[in-house]
Amino acid sequence: MIESLPSTKQQPKGPEANNEVTAKVKSFELKKNDKYYAWLFLGPSILLLTVFVFFPMLRTLYLSLFLTDTFGNPTVFIGLKNYTTLLKSASYIASLKATGTYVISVSVFTIIFGLLLAALANQKLRGISFFRNIFTATMGVSVSVSAVFWLFMFNPSLGILNKVVVAFGFHPINWLTTPGWAMTAVIATTVWMHLGFTFLLFFGALQAVPKSLYDAASVSGATSRYQFWHITLPMISPTMFFVAVITLISGFKSFGLIDLMTGGGPTNATNLLVYRVYKDAFMNGNYAQASTEAIILTIIIAIITFVQFKLLAKRVNY
Amino acid sequence: MKKLSQLFKRYWQLFSAAAVILVIGLGVFGYSKSQVHAASGRTRVVFWHEMKGPGQKKLVTFINEFNKSQSKYEVVPQFQGGYNDVIQKIMNTHGTDASPAIFQSMDISTSQMYHSGFTVPMQKFIDKENYDISKIASVARGVATRNNTLLAMPFNTSQTTLYYNAGLLKKYKITPPPVNPTYSDITRVSKQLYDRSNHKVKGISVEAYSWLFEQFLSNANEEFANKNDGHSGISTKVNFTGPTAIKSMTWVQDRVKYGDFMNFGSHKNEMAAFLSNKLGIYMQTSADMSVLAKGLGKNLGVTYYPRPDGVKANGISVGGASLWISNDKSEAVQQGAWEFTKFLINPKNQARWEKATGYLAINKDSANEPILKQSYEKLPMLKVPSDQLKSAKANYTNSGIFVDGVVAARSLVQNAMQQIYAGKDVYKSLKAAEDSYNKVLESNNLANGWTKK
Secondary structure (H helix, E strand, C coil), rough: CCCHHHHHHHHHHHCCHHHHHHHHHHHHHCCCCHHHHHHHHHHHHHHHHHHHHHHHHHHHHHHCCEECCCCCCCEEECCHHHHHHHHHHHHHHHHHHHHHHHHHHHHHHHHHHHHHHHHCCCCCCCCCHHHHHHCHHHHHCHHHHHHHHHHHHHCCCCCHHHHHHHHHCCCCCCCCCHHHHHHHHHHHHHHHHHHHHHHHHHHHHHHHHHHHHHHHHCCCCCCCHCCCCHHHHHHHHHHHHHHHHHHHHHHHHHCCHHHHHHCCCCCCCCHHHHHHHHHHHHHCCCCCHHHHHHHHHHHHHHHHHHHHHHHHHHHHCC | CCCHHHHHHCCCHHHCCCHHHHHHHHHHHHHHHHHEEEECCEEEEEECCCCHHHHHHHHHHHHHHHHHHHCCEEEEEECCCCCHHHHHHHHCCCCCCCCCEEEEEEEHHHHHHHHHEEEHHHHHHHHHHHHHHHHCCCCHHHEEEEEEECCCCEEEECCCCEEEEEHHHHHHCCCCCCCEEEEHHHHHHHHHHHHHHCCCCCCCCCCCCHHHHHHHHHHCCCCCCCCHCCCCCCCCCEECHHHHHHHHHHHHHHHHHHECEEEEECCCHHHHHHHCCCCEEEEEEHHHHCCCCCHHHHHHHCCCCECCCCCCCCCCCCECCCEEECCCCHHHHHHHHHHHHHHCHHHHHHCCCCCCHHHECCHHHHHCCHHHHHHHHCCCCHHHHHHHHHHCCHHHHHHHCCCCHHHHHHHHHHHHHHHHCCCHHHHHHHHHHHHHHHHHHHHHHCCCCCCCC
């Protein structure tokens, strides 16, 4: 606000501005203080946010305190009972655990593999730019497309993955119908999807580390492992923090892949919190329960983001 | 010219605001106009459907033919995705310009559509012009009937059917299952196939899909929900732990334990395995018929849905979907929707529909149409599902489930099935689903004002 106000006020004073208008604005300035302008400029966005964000949020909160009928109208007030039943239900607890597993695995593996690829691509080798392009390729693939071709690969009788498994002498795996494997499959696909963008971020960060630091380290006899832990990692820590935050949040929001690959199954093993909200609202028509789940999810994400900023920000070497 | 540009400079905000309002206004006006009358001056009848693949192709052909056959109405098809989505879409768009004049909605949404009060019963049009409804198969009508009033017109009607790969059975010298088989008949075939192929071919697959579970109950005359599956009142309890429920699920679990069973995860995977000779038996909608007949030809085997040993087959419900006419459109539009409905269910079109899709012709006269006669002669297997439909006498347990929110019950049953396939206790898994759904039912009945606290 502070930065933007003076420039907007100066605008009418430009050479093309009409004298009358300038005079009006000036008299304005004498009468009113900056508060008027604040409301004037914030007004439209506040209005839009109220209609599309704040109202739905409050409405969700309101719905979560009721039972809703076939049309989604709140009819019977039941207080916090939706919350207590939900938190007591075994399947919801299972969803919470599944979401935890999913989000943490996705973030960790995305960071590890993204960094690995970036480190590889950071070498000066002939033809490396080809690999740099290949590694970013997943950025151009949409969720639905990647879900479809991973589904082909996971197909229990025709998929390539089971051909490999059988070639190594193991029993074919029911990738998407065994709870543990389904989670693994979904995590692998998500990591693969995130990899392109993460690679790009890490690669950029690695390129930005001053070469003089490595030269100095080499001169003083530091091993390359020592260089990695004590130069590279601290220097790219802001990027690492950024990647951790965005993969964690996008993990919580993962919907398309789940919908296309497992539909939340088998035995709710991949029924993540977001997917559950969708299912309860738009398939089961239970808006009250969906609202309750949405509120809980909001609280969880808020807490995690807060903790992340408090804890991780301290360790980041800017 | 100069003056004009000065004027514009001074009042450009006004001009642009006026322009925006004009554009939006014209757009809204044009849009609301287009809802009623198409460019040709015909009455526009918007039709929401959920047909994919061969069904969608054929449906579009029918619509084009209907539009050409008369000049009063124009049916405009709009694909809406899955059966589950469309229920919520109807609930949320009724009374707006976005809602359809006629829509296709699945068997288990009947109760919800009935209670919504958003539709005109088909009976109204039938009575008005004394349409001979007895030509439509009674079991098919049963699913969309309340108190002897036909609420919706069954359209794409299917039943669960048992498919077997007759080619594989011949190769391994296995006697095919009989018509109207019991669980043990199927077990024999499945085991022999698995053993004699040295475990290369899986014997059987039963998708973890609640529809199949419901038909196990139907075929043994067992209630899914009390009050006669909701047909004679508001159901307050469900029953997933009756003798047939336990028997059927134990049967499947025994197959899992023996190894001749494989869970393919989806209907599509199941079908792919079946067509590539990696699976011997599976149970799914009769609508698979057209694809399977094309893929396997004379090697395709079809028989009735299985029944528990020692139990007389009660017959199974029809699945698929019915056509509903919305009551938020003008009389003229509703009449157009009815004319279109009649067109779709006439003997000839129902015969063509069965031939193209494998959905069962619901018009009794369709069997006399040359197109069906010829294809039955060529591949007698094609007639089996149709015979199965006719062999059943309609009663409460084989006329679908008249309960709101069966979608939610299905996902609970499916979850239980998946647990059972993964080796968990049959009774405990089903009981957990039953308890969960009873709670849903209780709060749903309360929220809709059907029961008091």
